[in-house]
Amino acid sequence: MAHDSIQLPCGSDGACMRCKVTPPAEQTLTCSTCVTPWHAACLTSKPETLASTLQWHCPDCSGDALHSATDAVDGSSSELFAAIKKIEADESLTEKEKARKRQELLGGIVEEDGGKGKEKSSVLDVLDESLNCSFCMHLPDRPVTTPCGHNFCLKCFQKWIGPLKVYHFIHNQDRPDKAFTTERAQKAGKANAASGKIFVTVPPDHFGPITAENDPARNQGVLVGECWEDRLECRQWGAHLPHVAGIAGQSNYGAQSVALSGGYEDDEDHGEWFLYTGSGGRDLSGNKRTNKEQSFDQKFEKMNEALRVSCKKGYPVRVVRSHKEKRSSYAPEKGVRYDGVYRIEKCWRKVGIQGFKVCRYLFVRYDNEPAPWTSDEHGDRPRPLPTIPELKQATDIFERKENPSWDYDEEGSRWKWKKAPPPSKKPANGADLEESKRTGKAIRKARNTKERLLKEFGCLICRQVMNLPVTTPCAHNFCKSCLEAAFAGKTAIRERNKGGRALRTQKNVLNCPSCPTDISDFLQHLQVNRELMDVIELLKQKSDENEEPADELNEEHSNDLVGNTDYSGDGEPGTKNENADPKDDSHNPLPDCKPKSSKRSKLDTAHVAADDDLQ
DNA sequence: AGTTCTTTGGAT
């Protein structure tokens, strides 16, 4: 009987939908048409030869079965399936009668089949029958086509398989990157939270403004006042990376950006300064993603701690305001807007409106560009801190003791890094990142001491072991020639034409290729780091003798060398620079450094291998 | 408009 001959493929979990067992690979047959796996033991007819196994077509694609489900079938669906099979098997019915019976079974999907239906039928007659919905036999209403080539009305199909999984990364086509989705997004289907390509080349833990150097797409950087449709688009330009969370940061490193989106009622926005509330304190377990009720105290941990670190260090924190912040007159009407960098001057805890403790942060705007809501010609000047009445009831008050990293430079009349920004702990965005994501595992596996050597002493531009190393004030290392080439043709004065707010001439800021530090002065008198050069030479000798000792040596020395602050400026992959000039062999004082040297050192071998991995 | 549900990326 038809009921026994129901044939079902393996579901997305690999289990046979008929016997519920997950068959081992050797008992699985894969359809050469639709590439669906089937449990061989549950098939009523199996291929007989090896050749026919390779060219096997599943019951759906070969026409042996009328229907198959493409998703997991639950008990009720199985019953429906059986009933439909029964109708199909009834020889006393015409095709039209069968269609009507199927319709009835599915519960009045097509309301009435009066004159309307006849009209439809007459149209159908001249169309290829294969276009018809296999359930109602009409031209599909909002057609759905399965991978095996069958057409259904959306409603019929939904009735059949239950809630329909609609795969619409199409939404991503509206994003500037034209349908880019991550692997994970494609797998999961829905694109409501799928990330788009990140256009800027700053690493995800980059602090401060995003400048033209890190905006290869437009070469203008992220300008104050720039707006995006939503958080995902904002993310693509690096202003604020998390697409849900309000705070971007790492508890042991600092917070790079925050979003003012009206999520916490304690927030208080005064434009040039605002009081921000930490995250947490809410029970978001299960499906309570929108729970605004606080049920426990916030603490200085996780993102709240990250903000406190930024306060302690005086880092610039990028701020975006969302239209969802309805209580602020500084929030945009639509979308998300970048409002420049602020500094967190103090933080504390207080009992919030809902009766639980919340973390509080005083943000003050210190950006070189004027805020989007002002008509000012210039950016912020140092300003006195506002009086905060709630500080009287505050606990756990924290204030910065040290000088802030981001501060006003009286000479240059602008805000800048007075201390070097913290070294990035993450790979920069851009081609390199996409590349390393794809081959990430291979790279990690292939990483050996030689590669680490290279990493420690690689030029951040050409990625090879440095020739004539120079160390910038911000402690990044480059070949002298690479750095010169990177700024070839750049002048010290520039005209600002469009995009920015003010149209004035100003000193050209020449940013370090690896961070936002202005190194224009340093570039005037490039000095080779002799110490570093000696270590490289020493290492190369050691590495020829024995790999491991050389590696240890390398670690020690690299930390010593750039230890003018609390970080080492290396270990951060530089962005690819097309301007990098490889013609530096001529002034290479280290014979073994030449990649083409006939007596190739292990070091050279290492960097060749690394390059291969990265391409 | 309000509510429910799905989904991702990043921290840890």
Added chain:
DNA sequence: ATCCAAAGAACT
């Protein structure tokens, strides 16, 4: 691997 997040889409 697990959990979290000031989102966004789909429903009612």
